[in-house]
Amino acid sequence: MIYLDYASTTPIRKEVRETYQMLLENYYGNSDSLHDVGRATAKLMEQSRAAIAQLFHVQKDEILFTSCASESNNYAMKGFAWKNAHRGKHIISTCVEHSSIHNALEQLKETFGFEVTYLPVYADGTIHLEDLKKALRKDTILVSMMLVNNETGAINPIKECAAYVHAYSRAVFHMDGVQGLGKIPISLHDVDMATFSAHKIYGLKGSAILYKKRNIELLPLLSGGQQEQGLRAGTSNAPTNIVFAKTLRLALEEQEKAYQYVQELNIYLRREIENMEDMIINSPADASCFILNFSDLKIGSEVMLNALNAKGFCVSAQSTCSSKSKAISHVLLAMGLGEVRATHAIRxxxxxxxxxxxxEKFIKALKEIHHDYRTK
Ligand SMILES: Cc1ncc(COP(=O)(O)O)c(C=O)c1O
Structure with missing residues (x-):
């Protein structure tokens, strides 16, 4: 199979796999145990936390280990909202967020009486600062926005938005940085909280972090022991947390080279698809080069996905977390691209x-499927 679904997940890098194997064999101690085996595990885990913090230029106690970006996002939404409800019950996000933000916010709205404003996106797939300015209120406590959209690669103006929020309100700014990490430069100094996942950067599944500035208080979503500053009880998944540092370091070291290389591939693929009859590109021109979304106006997503799969290609139609629902891409609809493009999209x-x-093989397969379908 030819794998072209890296926004969904990535294979594990060899160096990460080898280190993880070594850690599983040697660092099995409970990081909260007071004996030497436990202490050795705790020491490595804290070294990993410090290394991650250093790579992001933040403080060690601002990095929390979690099990996935969905969990980090839930902490950033619900953990923050519940702890800070006395300051206000209004939250701002966008209409194209990952389901782990959207559904957490819907829960806050439906069950806990919060008010949520979802900012629109435009044909370029991004939110516009003017809309954020209008939406911000005295009782807004949280603004959450993704850096790179997982379906189209559209990049939001995080720096400008966060700066505005900080200048004109008391709200906290959270960024879902999952699809940006290891791909484009990220500054955590612009934001108050941020979410990242290891399995999108050639690391382990079940491994993620939440960056949270020191002064930000969250309500624990898991009650119990003292792990992760008492916010997330349960014996730490130490080997997984330890290897995150190496995963991140390798991804950041290769980021620039990978970007240059992938950009070339993207330009080539984009041009070829643009030149095909009935094909239309949905990703904005200045999107992340790691994602290219397009629609074959004659062939629906599911048919195309299956045809590509039969020819040996792995791609997605929309967010993988929504792939089993029949819902059409809410992202493309929000961009105003219409129902046909939204139901015919391929990522x-x-x-x-x-x-x-x-x-090249992918383009050839696409042309064959397109031709076969038209001559049926
Ligand atoms: C933008 C974005 N946020 C959050 C997630 C959730 O990541 P995880 O699988 O680690 O829960 C994803 C996964 O696709 C994503 O693309």
Whole structure:
């Protein structure tokens, strides 16, 4: 199979796998135990936390280990909202967020009486600062926005939005940085909280972090022991947390080279698809080059996905977390691209591991499917 679904998840990097294997064998101690085996595990886990903090230029106690970005997002939404409800019950987000933000906010709204304003996006897939300015209120306690959209690659103006929120309100700014990490430069100094996942950067599944500035208080979503500053009870998944630092370091070290390389592939793929009859690109021109979303106006997403799969290609139609629902892409609809494009969308996501030959084969397969379908 030719894998072109790296925004969904990535294979584990060899160095990460080997380190993880070593950690599983040697660092099995409970990091809260007071004996030497436990202490050795705790020491490595705290070293990993410190290394992650250093890579992000933040403080060690601002990094929390979680099990996935969905969990980090739930902490940032519900953990924050519940702890800070006395300051106000209004939250701002966007209409194109990942389900782990959207559904957490819907729960806060439906069950806990919070008010949520979802900012619109435009044809370029991004939110506009003017809308945020209008939405911000005295009782707004939280603004959450994704850096890179997982379906189209559209990049939001995080720096400007966060700066405005900080200048004109007391609200806290959270960024879902999952699809940006290891791909484009990220500054955590602009934001108050941020979410990242290891399995999108050639690391382990079940491994993520929540960055949270020191002064920000969250309500624990898991009650019990003292782990992760008492916010997330349960014996720490130490080997997984330890190897996150290496995963991140390797991803950041290769980021620039990977970007240059993938950008070339993206330009080539985009041009080829643009030149095909009945094909239309949905990703904005300045989107992250790691994601290219397009629609074949004659072939629906499911038919195309299955046809590509039969020819040996792995791609997605919309967010993988929504792939089993029949719902059409809420992201493309929000961009105003219409129902046909939203129901015919295909997301290709590229990597430094993708070869030009794989892209050429993909284009050939696309042309064959397109031709077969038209001559049926
Ligand atoms: C933007 C974004 N946020 C959050 C997530 C959830 O990540 P995880 O699988 O680690 O829960 C994803 C996964 O696709 C994503 O793309």
């Amino acid at each position: 290709v996501s590229l990597s430094h591991m993708t070869t030009k030959d794989e892209v």
